[in-house]
Amino acid sequence: MTGTELKNVKVLAANIRIDILKMLEKRGYGHLGGSLSIADLMAVLYGKQLRYDAKNPDWDERDMIVLSKGHAGPGWYCALANCGFFDKEWLYTLNEGGTRLPSHPDRTKTPGVDMTTGSLGQGTSTACGMAQGLKLKGSEQYVYLIVGDGELNEGQCWEAFQYIAAKKLNNCIVIIDDNKKQLDGYTKDILNPFSYEEKMKAFGFDTQVVPGNDVEAIDEAINRAKAVKDSAVCIILDNIKGSGVKYAEELMANHSVKFNTEEMVNKNHAAIAELEAFVKGAE
Amino acid sequence: MFTLDHERKMGKRELRITVADAVNELMDADKSVLFLESDLAGASGSGKIQKAHPEQYIQVGIAEANMMGMAAGLSAVGFKPYTHTFGPFATRRVFDQVFLSGAYAHNTINIFGSDPGFTVGPNGGTHTTWEDVALMRTIPGAVVCDAADDVQLTWIVKEFAKSEGIHYVRANRKAVRNVYAEGSTFEMGKGNIVKEGKDVLVIAAGQLVSDALDCAEKLEAEGISVEVVDMFCIKPLDKELIIKEAAGKKAVVTFENHSVIGGLGSAVAETLLEAGVSVKFKRHGVEDRFGQVGTADFLQKEFKLTSADLENTIKGVLL
Incomplete structure (x- = not known):
């Protein structure tokens, strides 16, 4: 990443976060x-790695994202709005009746959303099918499958991982x-996952672990994965919820929060x- | 247009081969047609597809949920996926995947659920589905078919390729008796009057159409005139035909290899009641029971799905 790219990606990540909060x-x-x-990941994808228009x-030649952890839809919408897929005003229609931005991503409603998700685990298989289809076509497009750690409780993820x-x-x-x-709490307490890294390696994946809020490290990991x-x-x-x-x-x-107290609103404004x-400083 | 095979002899081809042959024909003309198998090629006959079109054949292993999700993903990038597994695993096991990744997301999945109901034979109660039609017809926009014979199943499998969405067909893997003559064509959403009659209207589906015709011919000789409709397409349902043909009849009886809860009988009942048709009515299917093991012949008798059982129902409802 060049200095300018790094600055732009960091600014994009900050703007995504600002819009999520608002x-x-x-x-x-x-x-x-x-x-x-997922704000830093989205910033790296839309700011650097993803082919899109x-x-x-x-x-036809776009890369695709499947946000299998569909409840993070609002984070994705903020990336899409910041990158010109639709007007930022749309963000304030989230979850309203008739909105094009439902709580969980819907490929029939939102420009830039290529797969509907929300029932956890299912995005792993649809992404798997999309990637298999693109291989059959001889396409060089990528599918970025974003999965939550809690989501890995779902058995379907492991079916899809076996195939991939x-x-x-x-x-x-x-x-x-x-x-x-x-x-309901920490993943280690709900259903101890032990080591995702060892699991994915055992499944046959070339596996890297990077800090979830380090855009340079994420970018380098994607470059390496592509090679x-x-x-x-x-x-x-390796991330923090709410990062x-x-x-x-x-x-x-902090999975789902309410902005119904003055304290919460004040913290958000700060x-x-x-x-x-x-x-502003970066500009 | 369809013509009948009045002899109703046993078909020469197993229906699993019917599906494989129809898919192979589609693949000859269309490279976007794919077949996904979940480790049942030995049972489904899809090895014939793998042999003829290896590049259009995807073996997913014993992972039905992943198979349906993959089919949805393949549809999203422009393919026309067909999937197969046994009926219960093609529907109840993967209902959420077919519903959300498929239907809700506007993706196409063509599903062949084999060996429904009593045709399960020695695979027994765990592999029996008498609820697949009930489940599938609640999916908005889904097409749900129960194939009467080889000719009709060929037509259904090919017809599925012509439109987008969730398409489900259930059929025996083995050969069944012919109802239709070669070259017959059908219309999705339209029932077929396969025998005229004035006293009783029997609305049947699947291979039981043959048994319904046997029953109707026997009763005809006894002076009871029975009309038989093959309602192979249970959704969308030919409501117009049901209402029209029920008019003036002494009774309407539905006949299906499915639970009486939620299947063809329920769909017909809903139609008649909502249309204000007042007629004696009976759903003949499997009462509120689980399946069990046995030969298909044994199970058909055990679950009272034979021509003779239908005859008893018709006579009972006319009393």
Whole structure:
């Protein structure tokens, strides 16, 4: 990443976070922690790695994202809005009746969303099918499959991983957002996953672990994954639920939050101001 | 247009081969047609597809949920996927995958669920589905078919390739008796009057159409005139035909290799009641029971799905 690229990606990540905080506060509630923890990944994808045309979302040669942890939809929408797929005003229609931005991604409603997700685990198989189809076509497009750590409780993920690994679908870049928490608490307490790295390696994936909020490390890991020719690839983001926003990180129950107290709203405004100052400083 | 095979002799081809042959024909003309198998090629006959079109054949292993999800993903990038597994695993085991990754996401999955109901034979109760039609017809926009014979199944499998969405067909893997003559064509969403009659209307589906015709011919000789409709397409349902043909009849009886809860009988009942048709009515199918093991012949008798059982029902409802 050049200096300019790095600056742009960091600014994009900050803008995604600002919009997540604003849209969820406006809605009064929402999936905060898991949306924030993919902000840096989304910034690297849309700011550097992904082939896309925001004005032509169905461009034949585009790379595709399957956000299998569909509850992080708001985080994805903020990336799409910041990259010109639709007007930022749409963000404030989240979850309204008739909105094009439902809580969980819907390929029939939102420009830039290539697969519908929400029933956890299912995105792993659809991404697997998309990647297999693209291989059959001889296409060089990539499918970025973003999976939550809590989501890996679902058995379907492991069915799909077996297929991706066995068929060496290296055009399906599997990214596990290991943000350590799920709705009811820490993943280690709900259903101890032991080591994702060892599991994915045992399944046959070329597996890397990188800090989930280090955009340079994420970018380098994706570059390295793209160079792997003889096996499936997996990147594990060693992450924090709510990452990049201190109050959200410190909030234990941060999967879905309510902005219904003055204290919460004040903390949110302070976080937005801090991020906006960073963006201004970078400019 | 269809013509009948009045002899109703046993078909020469196993229906699993019917599906494989129809898919192979589609693949000859269309490279976007794919077949996904979940480690049942030995049972489904899809090895014939693998041999003829290896590049269009995907073996997913024993992972039905992944198979349906993959089919949805393949559809999203422009393919026309066909999938196979035994009926219960093609529907109840993967209902959420077919519903969300498939239907809700506007993807196409063509599903062949084999050996429904009593045709399960020695695979027994664990592999029996008498609820697949009930499940599948609740999926918005889904097409749900129960094939009467080889000719009709060929037509259904090929017809599925012409439209997008969730398409489900259930059929015996083995050969069944012919109802239709070679070259017959059908219309999705339209029932077929396969025998005229004035006293009783029997609406049947699947291979039981043959048994319904046996029953109707026997009763005709006894002075009871029975009309038989083959309602192979249970969704969308030919409501117009049901209402029209029920008019003036002394009774309407549905006949299906399925639970009486939620299948063809329920769909017909809903139609008649909502249309205000007042007629004696009976759903003949499997009562609220699980399946069990045995030969298909044994199971057909055990679960009262024979021509003679239908005859008893018709006579009972006319009393």
